[in-house]
Amino acid sequence: MRMRPARSTMNRRGSPAGAVRNTGEVAPATSVSPSAGGGAGGRGTTPGEPPPPQAATRLVNKASNRMRARAISISVSSRKVDGQTGGRKPASVVHANEGEGQVLCVRARAAPRRHAIGAPFAAAQTGRRLCAGAGNRKIGRRRPLQNVDRQVIVPALFVRGKIKRWFRRRLCARLFDRDTVYRAGSPRLFPSKEFFMRSSSCFSQRVRAGAAAGLLMFSLHAGAQTRDWVVTGTIVTADRVFADGALSISGDKITAVGERAALPGNAAVTKLDGIVLPGFIDLHNHLTWNVHPRWIPNRKFSNRYEWQNTAEYDRVLAGPHAALGGAICEAEIFGEVKALIGGATSVVGSLTPDKLGCSRGLLRNLDVDSGLGPAPAAGEACQKNPKAPQALFDLVVNDVFPLEIDYERMNFLRCALGSGAMRSLVVHLSEGADASARREFRMLNKTGLIMPGLVVVHGTALRAEDFQVMGEKKAGLVWSPRSNDELYGESSNIAAALQQNVAVAIAPDWSPTGSAGMLQEIGYAGRRYKNVTPEQLIAMGTSAPARMARLDDRIGALAPGLMADFIVLHGDKDKPHLAAVRATPADVQLVVVGGRPMYGDAPVMARLLPGVKLESLVVCGAKKSLYLGDSAAAAPRRSFADIQSKLAAVLAKAGASLAGFECN
Incomplete structure (x- = not known):
């Protein structure tokens, strides 16, 4: 989803008007x-x-x-x-x-x-x-x-x-x-x-x-707990389920997964007896827009350009978002909290490039500025020596609109991705239901950019023959079913994509027309798309996005040596995948990022982080606790309630209201 704020003084996504390139994208910040x-x-x-x-x-x-x-x-x-x-x-x-x-x-x-x-x-x-x-x-x-x-x-x-x-x-x-x-x-x-x-x-x-x-990637929390500890419950791994299992954590890594009887004797045991899953990986979101309540358009649209140019969109979303102004950092924090509530431990899509330093770092922010655009010399360097960047530049670039970039940038992206110098390239493509949306895919295919490592966001207009091309060239797809249904009246043809062996991940897009979080989006897909099994849906939120981002050796599964990113849910332990698909945010017992508990049931968080200041929340009728950390650049030592109050006041002046924590 690509948003366009009010036309007066802000461009798309709320960036200052002077920061827009001739490509229609926000220029890179620093x-x-x-x-x-x-x-x-x-x-x-x-x-x-x-x-x-x-x-x-x-x-x-x-x-x-x-x-x-x-x-x-x-x-x-x-x-x-x-x-x-x-x-x-x-x-x-x-x-x-x-x-x-x-x-x-x-x-x-x-x-x-x-x-x-x-x-x-x-x-x-x-x-x-x-x-x-x-x-x-x-x-x-x-x-x-x-x-x-x-x-x-x-x-x-x-x-x-x-x-x-x-x-x-x-x-x-x-x-x-x-x-x-x-x-x-x-x-x-x-x-x-x-x-x-x-x-x-x-x-x-x-x-x-x-x-x-030489510092390790994803060192999210400087004060991450370093003691060894063990979580017990129903452990869901990629290939099996341990009904009476245990997950051993040391520092920010998983050290062992298996039966409870085999847990280490010198580790502190946290008996939760819930369903333990890898943390969800959200490859497609726009966090700062999640301060806005749901928007139900009065009609369906043909493509993404159409709804961005309506007076209704300007009045309901773009105008209030542009009015955030000095509260944009609070909007970022609010968006990250909503992502945690939905069980995400990694996310793509945060602040505008000109507003930096606001992220709380409550979860892993995986993406880079969409303004990546090498000077001609950089493109020439890649063409002349395509292997040179290999050891230097393993990159996952998000939110590049491939049909809106210049020739030199396209050459560089094709060269870097094809040579393996770039990890992965995530592009918004073919979002809509008309012929013009589908034509975007054919145009991109002619450029030679569809190749291993390319990830298409949306792809609602694609047909079986298009997915055949993606499958043959090993490109991936990010599926945002709720937002697609709301805006266009149809969603991506997931059955055709899976039949052509296209890797598929699921993500909520944004909460105004999509879901408030990963758990809610997976639940929506489970209720509406019966042809996708619970096991497939959980994989679309964990292992599939990790593979597509080329990070499956770091996150996306519960295995020794991977980062300790996991969630614990209440539910039927005899059917853990189905229980996870049917779960609501009230069922989130614990969210752990890099070995540190960040969010969960109030008693569980108090037990795991004794003496640590925690924020109290009520989510879907359940009492929860949130760890905000020691300080943030935007709002040092401020409570989450203060952040909510500021956002509500700013939005009220624009004639809007602050979104709540949606349950479904």
Whole structure:
């Protein structure tokens, strides 16, 4: 779903009018704003004053000698990333409370404004950040996940020699045609865009430091619980169900899955006796729009361009959304909370690119800015040496509208995806029910971009022969049935897609016409589309999106070595898949992201996080608790009730109301 705000001063998705490209997409932004705690100054330097360059160089060289090649988690244009390249395991893991958040590179404008953010370079040392701002901030202090409008995963393995020099001189300096920040390290520890635009003098130092950093992707929570613990219940894995099972967690990883009798003897046992599933992975959402109540259009539409140009849409959604203004960060937090309530642990689709640093980081934000657009030189570099980016640039790009991008960008995307340099490319395509919507697929097919790694969002106009092409070329599909039914009166032909061996994921799109969360969307599909089994629906929300995002070695299943992202539901344990499809948000007993309980029944959360401040919620008549963390850039130390109050007040001035927590 692609939204268009009011025409007056805001463009699509609420971005300032000046940020729109001629492609119709929002131009890329650069970074996240710093948290309330400020930056971390280098040891031996005055806050706001850079250390001697020689000292920084010594630190970087020392780091390089310790870590020759590591898996680096980087964020492109406020997107999160992580990972490993080509199936290789990271050489080592550095948790957020053990290492430093470091910047890979930044391309700044010629005459950036000055900001009182701090020194351009601070000493790299344990417990402090590299290239941080003024003041001292310990690593253990939370930093909100950067995100924004979309977020992604950019895992990369950096080595010495030609590849590293190629990245520094070619990719880093020339990839984006606007200023964009690459970051390495824990997502919670990143300084702001404004800070890095303050000075470009430490550009090469940041590149070398970032190449030596090697922090594990998806280090969501700096203070994640590190004790070993075990959850018991009905454990649903990819290939079997353990009726009396146990899931063992150490830090942010799953260490064992199996029968309860085999659980480790030295771990604390949390007896929940519910249905334990992998956390849902939402590959298609627009979180900040989920503050709005349901919109039931007075008619059906032929394609996505039609409903965006109605007075009803402007009055009910686009106008109130544009009026959010200074409350856009609160809208992001509200959207992430709704995603947790629906059982999601990973999501794509957050803030607009120009509003950075607002994400709470309550769950994994996987996508990157839709404004990815290499300069011609970057496209030429890929064409001349298509294997060069392989070790540098495993990327999942979300929300690129392929028919609205220029020739050079198309060449780069085709080259990067075809060579394997880009993990996956998620595109909105053929959304609607008319011939023009279907024609988009045929046009894209002629460009040669339909290939392994391409993921089509919607595809409601596609026919069996189109899915045959996708199946042969191993492209995937994201299905948003409720929103499609509401807007167009029909949905994607899932039976035809599955028959042609197309990988299918399910996602809610947005709550105005879709569902409020993954659990509700899966329930809707289960009630309306009887030809899809409960087992298939659960796979569409877990293992299928993980494979499509090329992250199935990290998330999407309950298996040793994967991230401890899981949910626990109340329900009939004899039929766990059917119970999960029929569950409502009231049945969500627990949501865990990276080993940390984030949301669940009030008694369960109090038992798992004793002494921790929790937010109280009532969801579908059930008392729940939410862990918001220590602080956020947008609203430090504010309660969720305060956030709701601010959003309600802002929307009321625009003649609108704040959405509730929908149950179905």
